[in-house]
Amino acid sequence: MTLPADGTETRFDTAAVKADFPLLNRQVNDHQIVYLDSAATSQKPRLVIDTLARYYEEINANVHRGAYHIAELATSATEDARARIQRFIGAPSASEVIFTKNATEAINLVAYSWGRANLNEGDAILITALEHHANIVPWQQLAAERGVEIRWLPLTDDGRLDLTDLDQMLDGVSLFAFSAASNVLGTLTPVRQLADAAHAAGALCLVDASQAVPHLPTDVKAWDCDFMAFTGHKMCGPTGIGVLWGRAELLDAMPPFLGGGEMILNVTREGFIPNELPWKFEAGTPPIAEIIGLGAAVSYLEAIGMDAVRAHETALTGYALRALNERHGDDLVIHGPTDAADRGGVLSICYRDVHPHDLSQVLDQRGICVRAGHHCAKPLMKLLGVGATARASVYIYNDESDVDLLSDALAEAGEFFSHQPA
């Protein structure tokens, strides 16, 4: 892609971005693919794919071990990626950037290590009604084991967090764990305000930023959070690599999560001494290619600029909300906030009485990829009063023509089902 000549320009050439993603050239069911499932996983740019191949072709060696040339190259490429990710999220130190398998493992790391070292019966955790299972189940496991109370911050009717009783709900809470952006409603939460409220109540906060880091400028210092989790594969990176960021003094005080190689300074028959941060939490050979691949993904996004990414998605989401509602009227329900400025590019759709699973099947015949189901947020689906939705989610490579094709296919799906005999 080419960057805009004018440095102040926040829109970019989507066609040029699209050309960077080889998969988006393919056909599905005799149609050019229309990929609208980036909230599940993003497609990968050529830069990332080539970086993975080059790692295996040129510098494949285990890290932090060998003193030979390619082992040093692999080690420095891994640590370069860590430093790049540190800068990308505004972290004070690269030693606070811990590589995990995904955001789920990052949250589990906090639940197992910090949670089990600090929480006991009588303690409480606050989560919200819009969390992904990844930010629910680890706390339920902890609650079952330790008798910790879980509180749920409710939502307003339009899918925002209801902050009316926030201070009261935080009373006596040790940790407030919440999403920066909902994977179902698109809702962007006021992270700094929530972090301030948590700290005022003497609680720590953990931000599940899986749906935010790929789409918005992220700065953990500006958020003033204590832990932040995200995953690589939703932000143009490979699968199998995620990140836990935590404040150094918290991470230092926490016991290791998984034990094994890499996470130790010394091992004797009597015991072990844990390694320094970040390796204390990175037992075993890390996913080296994936770490370096995620570093390349960060470079790719930085070249576009995260302000430009957000501006593009806000404009496209606004277009989608207008175009879909205008054309389909009462046939269509899009859950969540109605103003694109308050939400990410995640559109959870119910269309007439067509079940989302059936809807996505019909869309697939037009090469359109959307996700049907509960989106790993069953408590939220129950609150919305639906078993499932069809979710279309946009990213840097989508444009208005993708939304128009979705809109056409929704009409066709309605047609297909209504023409069958009742």
Added chain:
Amino acid sequence: MAGLEDLYREIILDHYRNPRNRGELETPPAHMAEGFNPLCGDEIQVFLQVDGDRICDVSISGQGCSISQSSASMMTTAVLGRTVDEARQVIRAFKAMMSIHGDDLDGSDHDPSDETVGSQISLGDLEALRGVVKFPVRIKCATLAWNTLDQGLSEATA
């Protein structure tokens, strides 16, 4: 749209819109078994009244897509009034029809004699669901009610 007719046969949409034996039975005397499709969030409850060795009443509640709901509806008409052994044969025949390349996606052992069983049992309207095999993601939708019935029969006759 080409291809979709293979999946959405008229009889399937009929059972989806006008489900047979829909509702709940009082438990006890009836037995209730519950099934979930963790992929898409479909949930189903199968209510089963077994008198001696015969299924004298069966009903379905829950929610799901056209494939899971129509399959459940057709299942009730296929097993109502049958003996438990006959119902198990229908289950085996149906699951054999739903298996690709002889592999059972649910991970249970595949009995090669299932094909033989399948040829002895007439699946009737259920044949309309044969097209689901061409859409592998949907097989779990079609088999949800059947696995739940299987579980319910084991519990009700235990």
